[in-house]
Amino acid sequence: MALANPSLGGRPFATPTLWAAIQYLMPGEDAPEHRHTQNAFRFVVEGQGVWTVVGGDPVPMRRGDFLPQAGWNWHAHHNATQEPMAWIDGLDIPFQYASESQFFEFGRNAVYDDERITPERSRSERLWAHPGLHPVAVARTDYGNPLLAYKWEYTNRALADQLTLEGEGFPATVEPGHAAVRYVNPATATDVLPTIRAEMHRLVRGHQTTPVRETGSSVYQVFDGSGSVTVGDQTWTVTRGDLFVVPSWHSFSARSEAGQTDSDSGALDLFRFSDAPIFEALHLDRTTAKGATS
Amino acid sequence: MALANPSLGGRPFATPTLWAAIQYLMPGEDAPEHRHTQNAFRFVVEGQGVWTVVGGDPVPMRRGDFLPQAGWNWHAHHNATQEPMAWIDGLDIPFQYASESQFFEFGRNAVYDDERITPERSRSERLWAHPGLHPVAVARTDYGNPLLAYKWEYTNRALADQLTLEGEGFPATVEPGHAAVRYVNPATATDVLPTIRAEMHRLVRGHQTTPVRETGSSVYQVFDGSGSVTVGDQTWTVTRGDLFVVPSWHSFSARSEAGQTDSDSGALDLFRFSDAPIFEALHLDRTTAKGATS
């Protein structure tokens, strides 16, 4: 179920560069192994128990987990639970379609039995998810992000830590009441994918972000909480699970207005992905954010 | 108490580029705030409860923790416990002395009372010790490593994970029975200090490393376990706490021979620091390690 931006000529594209789709996998369902040049990620909205097999490494998925997959890696997936699951698929399909750089190949027909296990942590996490530590034996990575899962547990703690530091009077947040982390490739400390930036933002109850305009487009999902967002001249309310787009050079602001049925924290958690790495690599990035150079 | 290499003309230098000293701090003792261009680190050998204040951020220290400090950051330290403590001080003093790039300044006379707390985690760790996550608000760091402590808990787990992966048949270790992690700057994914590389190696009981020659010099400390080491033509036994040097282009091999009184794991844990970043930055690195280009 792909988002289709009505201003993009009928194609199922969320923005001129990004594809976003909600994917459901039924219990026991497999998807065959394949690979493509498109850079991709999954962000889990609901459920747990499904895993993705990337290069033969089974990666478990739970609500809030972020799973990047750099282009041209073999991958498949399998739902080992009794319940359906939902995640966001984000890819740079529109960009690669427009620039004519897409390649695709099918791999093995079946997932091996020994890949059907559901490990607590993938092999990639056991090698690469230790803060500030690189494995000496595999320190050089040819291409692509070696860390295949960013667990919600760490993301949530990093956001909470920023707000605690802010409460103690130290610089940590984007602005008071607005914490944010960026997912990065631990082997290079650059964006998690060559063409896609991904971030998680947390706005405390009542906080409204300062409007910012940037070149490049973003897709947001309300991961938790509710509130209102203003894009250009339009304002609307959003709640858990909603997806929306901020087009290039449109002003954006969000307001946290969590209600009774929202999470205990009362915060608005916004998952964001954008094409910022393309703009930065080609010197086309421009912003009105304070302190930024245009 | 600095190591003096007898071949270096009477100066208290461990190698032509590196300084190594064992430092003891008595209960309640303070060291006044200062800064210097030398890149430095502490690696805690015994004890806990002392903290270092770097840029006003109190950083707790426990056995096995690694605390880097890039040049020209203000720092002081204080022993809040009832017991003495010991750590290794590693610096690039000989290199900066030889190249005449040293600067030093005294800072505040006293440590502020609100810096005398002993937090569980420093502010730097709360901002930067989340695997694969950067704070958006402070993503650009001008200079120097923003992560001021690498806790033993993470280092130990990363080494154990590598050996488990090896046992499952996956590539993870330097060679069978030899796990190793490198401390890196999470903001840049490069060596933890501009002139100093630091690593922790774990050799399982009975493992002997393949001899390797490299340009550049290293200092090792036996963090845990015991065994024997061969440097060039000489072999000797080492045990917990021992320090030794591997000079440039001298063959090095270590053998794990943990005895009854050693740690449960029976492994030989070797902390290593070297001047490799200097050699790599200036294209002077050369090695006989398998698969390496000289």
Place this chain on the structure above:
Amino acid sequence: MALANPSLGGRPFATPTLWAAIQYLMPGEDAPEHRHTQNAFRFVVEGQGVWTVVGGDPVPMRRGDFLPQAGWNWHAHHNATQEPMAWIDGLDIPFQYASESQFFEFGRNAVYDDERITPERSRSERLWAHPGLHPVAVARTDYGNPLLAYKWEYTNRALADQLTLEGEGFPATVEPGHAAVRYVNPATATDVLPTIRAEMHRLVRGHQTTPVRETGSSVYQVFDGSGSVTVGDQTWTVTRGDLFVVPSWHSFSARSEAGQTDSDSGALDLFRFSDAPIFEALHLDRTTAKGATS
């Protein structure tokens, strides 16, 4: 007069990323000052005496000269001769249109009288066109190529030198009979523009290039000589002044078949520009060229 690729939906785009147009300027004609984020260049096909004013620096233009202009620099032009002139305008308009990163501003209405001179060399060339030499005073350039003209004299000599070296038995050419130079930013040694690569190829009489497929699209102009080109399944003859396109992942080969009316050298000189920097920056480059990694 812009090239319109019929497969690109009626827009005047040469390829999905590149715009190519032949521009004629009448004697005495001025174009007012403006700037835009699009990266642009001019390559002079016929005539001389016109100059471009970039940031107040008058740059003379003659047949064979290549004049790059990184985005967001002020520029204007003026024809100081009694004859019309023709050049190729190459820009990344389709790419910036698709990614929604375009900005445009008008500048001064008039060109100043002291800019109407026709210098032998622009200020930019006097600062930056000395081989292997940087001005110490302006060694750091914020953004954009500081060298505003690549004179035909140098390009021609570099190509001739490669063929002479080949004749002496030394490696210099792409393949025997095929010399090629790439225009680079002398301050960074990278492609001449962030999104556009430009090259001049010389095929000696009778030489046929080995077919190559690459991701990304190219526009070629026959600068001198004549021959035939094969793109995918189609082959046609080309002669001086002809423009043609090689789409992404289409095999390309050219054959030099200079006739009696062609230049003395009998060589086929092909000017080429492409979007290769976009593909390389985003790890989407792929080629079948010998020795290349896909």
Place this chain on the structure above:
Amino acid sequence: MALANPSLGGRPFATPTLWAAIQYLMPGEDAPEHRHTQNAFRFVVEGQGVWTVVGGDPVPMRRGDFLPQAGWNWHAHHNATQEPMAWIDGLDIPFQYASESQFFEFGRNAVYDDERITPERSRSERLWAHPGLHPVAVARTDYGNPLLAYKWEYTNRALADQLTLEGEGFPATVEPGHAAVRYVNPATATDVLPTIRAEMHRLVRGHQTTPVRETGSSVYQVFDGSGSVTVGDQTWTVTRGDLFVVPSWHSFSARSEAGQTDSDSGALDLFRFSDAPIFEALHLDRTTAKGATS
């Protein structure tokens, strides 16, 4: 004939990192082929007709030419003239000695007859000495500077162009009356050697440079003209051929006082080389120059 700095313990070192020697080669004299890890260059003080063979490429030498040689390239030299010749040999011997990274090998015993020619331009210059142009066939260089000679003709013209631009009111010089160019690797646009920076400075008659302090050491040679220099507290007069050293963090200023017997231009031409790339690579550079960050 090596410079020995009396403060460096009796070793023939000009500074803690740099070696400087005046070398004379008699008519017909050969030096056998060898290579070493030390980065080296020659700067020709007097004479012409000698050439260096680097990797089998004969490189002619004339007064004012600068010939870099990155470490580990085979080289030899031969004097084909009837007169002796003199040049400065500059190397990073003290640095590599101190850091224990030196390697040396002998090569062929004899220079081949076909290498005894004296070409007008070396092969390296025919490939790489075209401003802003890279050979496509050899665009990637593994290591080391591919341009083996920087002819005085280009250096002189670049300096003259800067002073002309200054006279026309445009920014080009370090300060009024002080032109300067830096020799760079054309393939990378970085310093000409990994550990050595080289520059030529021209001070018009009567100009005195603003005093500057920098970390790192420099060696200067008066290439032409005469004047006085102030290093720290000491001032002395210098004339053509004189060599002197500016130690780390010592203030330096020069004054052009060309007399009747000096060159027509009346300018003071100072050749300078320093260890700045070492300091910049390791974040140890610091300066009091205007506008610089320390």
